[in-house]
Amino acid sequence: MFPSLPGGQAKQSCTLPEPRREHYVNCNAQVRLKNPCTAAFRGRKQVASRETTWSPISRSLDALRRSVLGRPVLPNGRELTTPTRMTLREQLRKKISAAFYRHGLLCASYPVPIILFTSASILTCCYPLLRLPLPGTGPVEFTTGVRDYNVPFHEPQGDLGERPDWYHGPPVAYIQQVLVKAAVSPWDSSLVPVDVFRSPLGKVFSLLEEIRNHVHTDSSGIRSLEALCLQVTGLFPGLRRMQSVLPEHGCLLVSPGNYWQNQRELFDSDPDLLRTIQKHEPKGLHTSATLRDLLFGVPGKFTGVSHYNRKRVVTYTITVVLSHYDASFLNSLRNRLKQLHPSANCSLRDDHMVHVHFKEEIGIAELIPLVTTYIILFAYIYFSTRKIDMVKSKWGLALAAVVTVLSSLLMSVGLCTLFGLTPTLNGGEIFPYLVVVIGLENVLVLTKSVVSTPVDLEVKLRIAQGLSNESWSIMKNMATELCIILIGYFTLVPAIQEFCLFAVVGLVSDFFLQMFFFTTVLSIDIRRMELADLNRRLPAEAGLLPQKPVPLRTREVPPPPRPSPHTITLQTPAFRNLRLPKRLRVVYFLARTRLAQRIIMVGTVIWIGILVYTDPAGIRTYLAAQVSEQSPLGDHGGGVLPPHLPVAPVFRGGDPTSTLSIHPAPDPTTLPENQSQGHLGPARAGRLPHAPPAGPQITWGADDEEGWRRLSFRHWPSLFSYYNITLAKKYISILPVIPVTIHLNPQEAIDMRHPQDTRHPPPSIPKVSADFQTDLTLYKVAALGLAAGVLLVLLLFCLYRVLCPRNYGQNGVAHGRRRRGDLPCDDYGYSPPVSEISPLLLRGHSMDIECLASDGMLLASCCLAGQIRVWDAQTGDCLTVIPKPGLGRSISSSGCWEQRDAWDSLSGAAESECADPSNGCDGALEDECYPLRRRSAPSRPPLFTNQPDLTPLIDTNFASLPPSNVSTPPRVGFDFGGLVERAYTEHEPPSTYPSPSSASSSPHSCTLLQRSPSLGDSTGPSTQDSAVGTQGSGDVSSVWALELRGNLIAAGRSSGKLELWDAVEGSLRCSNEDSVSGITALAFLSNRIVAARLNGSLDFFNVEINKPLGLLHRGAPCRGSVPPSPCYSSEDVINCQLTRSVQCAHHKPITVLRAAAGRVVTGSQDHTVRVYRLEDSCCLFTLQGHSGGITAIYIDQTMVLASGGQDGAICLWDVLTGSRVSHVYGHRGDVTSLVCTNSCVISSGLDDLICIWDRSTGIKLYSIQQEVGCGASLGVISESLLVTGGQGCVSFWDLNFGDLLQTVYLSPSGDGQGVRQLLVLDNAAIVCDFGSELSLVYVPSVLEKLD
């Protein structure tokens, strides 16, 4: 799961030298180390902070510790020095660390209240921001009365009242708009659509004339427009194409007449007015202020200049831009125009003028640096948050980090505003810099620190520990940053000061948010991660159950649903998270009811509904059309809906000829009087009397009062920008409009026609096409919307299918339930994890187990009887039985059944288990002893089918004749003829068995092993030895040392013989008996075996594996059909060659032998430890320092070497230099076992005390009193989980605190012998011997924490 990183090696430690175990710990080390970047990131302070980590923990771990040392000792063994000797800095540091620790505990304990509190405080602090103007460039308005208007002073006065601060000084310009509404009235049937706007537009020229020539004369003199208006000097150079339209010099006076250069002749001779207007429209995307808007002064759709104008009212403005305000001139102009063109029903207010202030414009040139800074900001955030690792939801945490920074900035601005500081800087510009200055570093440091705490700690403690680890550096950095920013405050530049102020407040609030908000989020995340691990484990567990074959159940005496009294389950933090079904239950509830599916469906329906409703051609428009048609103020022209259209489109076209053929009869309301009836087709003749002819009504409404509001807010800035006048940070004053109403009679309109106007395409055609187009658009939009909806549904469905497990996405409800019911789980689909640990008993040995070896996959055990059994470490299956050597011949002489009978009569009650048929390793049921692979093996190669293999190479030593399941060969003895004969006769009976290849020998195996006593076993049934008459006394050698590697078992016997057995087949592959001194210890590394002998010599063997050249190769194993094992295939010829024998390695017996990392370490009775190099068996160091014989040695891949002696001393050595690192006395007797982890050394002694030492300082952390006789059995499962053996039970301890986590009783009766040996396998299982039984204990919660 974690990438293998180069730095991962450095920290790994190994508790046991077995290779698989090393791999396991390797994983663990990587978890702890994360990645090298982290290590570098945390740098030196890591070392320092580690030491302070534990200081706030005030758990009394061990009373003994205090009493022995008499001084307060920190949990990590550091003595608390007296405060006087501490520098102030250290004191401060400790205090900060303790405070952070407590704070972390608080945050992790109450996540929800704290998050609520933080959100509340953020909102409170941001509240003043509501009063700030929203950022943006929208204009701000201020209205004053016209009558008492004076040009505001330049300098803002004291009592501004509600005057905005920009309202000082004269405006850039005064805008006077003359709003013209013109219509041809009454409308005549002889008129063509062009007449709607041609003559009204033509009136603009006379109006312009009037305005330009207006002169006001009073006492102060004569004033004309020329004097007052804003004189422009030239268009902006880039505006070549506007030259013909916009005035280039003189008064800035804009009107539709500009299209024709304000010349009536041009207008009159223009054949197509609309094209002229359209000509100047920009192509493609245009900004909001188009030229048409500028000239007409009203938004395009309100002008009425089109062929399809139903109202037949044309609206436009003449915009006069004045530079000076002269009330009397404007009044006279207003009066004059009103007098010329009275507006009868006009009630527009004219007493208010509006000042519009424009913010600073952001041009693209300015935008580019801004965008660049934002890009850099995002890159910074990206690169920062990318470093968040090892959390449940990376994105969630990254979001939380960004939210932390952003809301701290908002808080800072809010707080500053609250205390009276008004931000003057451009927020958008300084914002990225503020973020960069505040930075995300602390957040990342916190995450890293918390994540790198031990995984198996409780979440609360992890958070607290992580916080306190980094507390000092966080505080230091914060102080430094504050100092730097405060220095910036003394630059005395207002902008920088303001920036610094924001930054300081932002830093402080960021710190606050980090401590409260982010820490809490992090704790939630980490808790979720543990939950997720649990979830991941669930399917594996569910899959594990059915995989166990049923026959195996018979072997376990306690069946899996064990009665719980045997197990005392302490609910400890490390195991507690196993039962958290509540949240899972919610999830499963959601899944079962398909809530997500339904929500998506409902959401889609709602969305489609909204889509249909808000669609421009959708139902809303239809409704609006319905309503407006019925209302008296409705459309004049074509407001009659043809009833045959179910969904009424918008009738833009006003041509009545085709639409009005049918009156909406079902409409209950009568048409109002002013319904447009001006143009009556023949079909409508019947309605003529009801609708008296009336011209298009010109109405003035509130909309017209400030018509400029409907324009884009960029209207005025763009108009002025054409003349290179910027309105940024300035304001203009808009004077009340002058309404002008013009009614033209039809004759005038006809007179003004251009000859081509009548040649305009018949009005009916565009009408129909427009209608048709509208319909088409409507249907098109509807179809598109529908298609989009369907597509969305499909997409969501696909997403759902992808994201959700297939089994209930596919099947129906009932089906899914049925299927779930089959699984062993409740109806939520959730199978509760087995929280109690149930040991698996491996039975088969008749006597106490003496040696135990494992490589993770397999487990080899040897009992005092000399029988070696190979077990599957995963399932507890007995794979192979290798019986006591030497008896093979006795079998061959007496026959298996006979032997069995003889044994049966003699066997004691204690051995009845093996005889019990239900145990499956005996007699008729012996098949079950065999691995399944065996059965599937094809029959022997033809070469050997009918004759036994007489391979002398295998069996040079007759005493060690392997009699086991190698069916044919080993019937070789001194008497060759007889043996061969017997082999042949032996060869026959197996055919009666279902598996002939295996049956011939295996029945003996079980029988034999019970009968074969170990040499050293005096109490066992060794009296039976006499029954085996043919056996020489030298053959009775017991196994003193056992090693397992790949599928080779190396067994060292008391006779000095080294044997290599195939663990799967149970066949002897090779043996060596160069020396007769008993092998006391063995080490098996890759292809080398090191054997330590009783006489103090050390033998190095080389295991050579030769691929067979052919089947006829001498010594090739007879059975070539066994499936290959991972390391050695059965066809290989295995040679065990003595490469070197160090005769006087020690001058006393070698007691311990360990090998790892290319080193072989021996400990002897002669008080010395020797280190050899494995390759060349060269002695590197002789380590002297113990005053007693060496009894325990530990070495692992990282070359940590520890040794313990009979003097009770423990020494740590540096393997590279041979120097002694530390030397402590810990036990009142022999040190019996030693294990090291990354941080501590665990030792046990004859005094049944387990001591845990700090590895770096050599100070005892605490000790655990063991039961009598069980002191030596201990193992380390993970960095913080220690397992010890007791009387019939094993106990799990939290290594960090010395807490007892759980005790698992191995047998139902609870009595029991002590656990003398304990082996930790790499699948987090523990094997311990338990009298004659082995117990396999799985620790389920450890694995999930590690991967």
Added chain:
Amino acid sequence: MSNSDRRQRPGSKESHRCSWGPYISAITNRTTNLFIRGGMLFSVGVFLALVLNLLQVQRNVTLFPPDVISSIFSSAWWVPPCCGTASVIGLLYPCIDSRLGEPHKFKREWSSVMRCVAVFVGINHASAKVDFANNVQLSLTLAALSIGLWWTFDRSRSGFGLGVSISLLATLATQLLVYNGVFQYTSPDFLYIRSWLPCIFFAGVITMGNIGRQLALYEHSFLQQKTHQD
């Protein structure tokens, strides 16, 4: 007219010579790597030059958009390439580090580099936007900011020395250019120019060195990985 564009020019030739030296006997792979790094640094330099140039002309920004493109390239055509070439100074930093045998270990992360670039742009921004009372204040502030930049992101003595020397050289070169009439500043105040230009140069050198080091670190680790794989 932008002034900050013309930084680091004198360093370019030097950096080429120096960074070629140790690699001349190296494998071609390393050479191509060097070219890639140089190219990246060049583009970064050109980009920064254009953007910072825009910052300088922002004061009299026009409202009407059509001239944006011309305002981007308002400076002479040779300025961005010059800056690009000069920013190959980023090659000089890792080279000097390896020469001195003290690998730079301080904050070698992209996020830190991004922060550095942001602060550099910020310094430019401040010098363009903030109204200072007088030139002394401006140059003092800028100097403090530049030193702060160095202290926050670099903290190496070699970096400081290189920055100071290159910024002095660059200032000298710009002055020479001004004397020869190749270009001239909008502001006639001679002291004004001379006082704040070195600070900007210094900050730019530090920033470029940071980027270059980070790129070199990437190449370093990449090559190491490759040799490991081999």
